[in-house]
Amino acid sequence: MNIKRNIREFIQDKRAWTEPLSAADERMGFRGWRSRGYLPHFDAAGVRQMITYRLEDAMPANRRHEWETLLAIEDEREKRIRIESYLDAGHGECHLRQPEIAALVQENLLHFDGTRYRLLAWVVMPNHVHALIETAQTPLAEILHGWKSYTGKAANRLLERTGDFWQAEYFDRYIRDEEHFRKAVRYIENNPVKAGLAKSPEEWIFGSARHRSAGGSPASSSD
Numbered sequence: 622m623n624i625k626r627n628i629r630e631f632i633q634d635k636r637a638w639t640e641p642l643s644a645a646d647e648r649m650g651f652r653g654w655r656s657r658g659y660l661p662h663f664d665a666a667g668v669r670q671m672i673t674y675r676l677e678d679a680m681p682a683n684r685r686h687e688w689e690t691l692l693a694i695e696d697e698r699e700k701r702i703r704i705e706s707y708l709d710a711g712h713g714e715c716h717l718r719q720p721e722i723a724a725l726v727q728e729n730l731l732h733f734d735g736t737r738y739r740l741l742a743w744v745v746m747p748n749h750v751h752a753l754i755e756t757a758q759t760p761l762a763e764i765l766h767g768w769k770s771y772t773g774k775a776a777n778r779l780l781e782r783t784g785d786f787w788q789a790e791y792f793d794r795y796i797r798d799e800e801h802f803r804k805a806v807r808y809i810e811n812n813p814v815k816a817g818l819a820k821s822p823e824e825w826i827f828g829s830a831r832h833r834s835a836g837g838s839p840a841s842s843s844d
Contacts, residue, residue, distance in 0.1 A: 664761045669741065669796035671805045673705070674765060675749035677785040678713030701794070708749045709816040715747035716786070722776050723827040726750060729772050737764055742806045744813060745827035751809040753796075765791055 680688040688707060694700040717723050723745045730752055734740035742753040756764070773786035796802045806829075813825035822830035 664756075665795075666756055666758060669753065669755045669802060670761060671794045671796065671809070672752045672754065672761070672765070672791060673708070673749055673793075674769065674791040675708060675788050676713055676716060677788050679708055679748040679788065681712055684712065701792070704792070708746070709812070711747055711816075713748050716776060716780060717745055717750070717827075718747045719780075720826070721779060725775055725779070726768075726772050727827050729768055733764075733767070737767075740829075741802075742809045742829040744809050744825065744829065746812060746816065747818075751812060753802075753805050753809055761793060 688704070691700060691703045691707060694703060717726065726745050727743070730740055730743050730750075736757070737759040738754040738756050740752065740754055742751075744751050754764070769787040776786050777783060794805075796805060810822040810828055810830040813819040813828065814822060819825040822828065823834045825831055
């Protein structure tokens with residue numbers, strides 16, 4: 622199956638009905654619908670996005686026959702559900718199980734909240750991260766590069782390892798409306814419960830549900 626051809630066709634369809642980017646957005650580096658590797662991405666200013674990025678070995682090369690089949694699923698909802706279930710199975714070394722590494726990643730997400738983006742919800746899982754943000758004037762690819770470059774180097778130092786820490790690709794889904802926003806927050810914050818890692822969202826230390834219960838204010842759809 623030609624996965625890359627399917628992605629090109631998907632992006633062409635999306636571009637056909639999506640409003641073109643403004644000249645101002647293009648000057649800031651936003652690119653609208655595009656592809657990187659196996660996945661389509663949408664990038665524009667002022668858009669709420671649910672993002673998933675994962676450790677390098679969360680979808681291992683020696684199990685490529687499993688996850689490449691998932692990427693070939695044409696129904697986007699079914700594809701997302703299957704891939705996220707695959708990540709929840711906990712393949713790889715799961716470095717994010719270590720509290721100091723998970724704390725590093727969480728603090729990095731919070732660091733640029735209110736400047737490069739608004740951080741609306743997040744969770745740090747054993748081998749992947751979900752984040753819900755509203756972009757400002759920084760393109761999504763630049764945000765992801767900043768997250769992964771800093772935390773990858775810092776985590777490698779803590780773990781006394783070398784090599785890629787994060788997978789280069791990432792998943793993103795722009796939020797269509799308030800109902801979609803609420804579902805995205807609920808999915809992100811309940812991910813540890815769904816994966817059998819916690820009894821309640823608030824119990825999981827490295828997530829917005831715990832942060833909010835302690836007096837923080839993520840997951841607000843508007844100021």
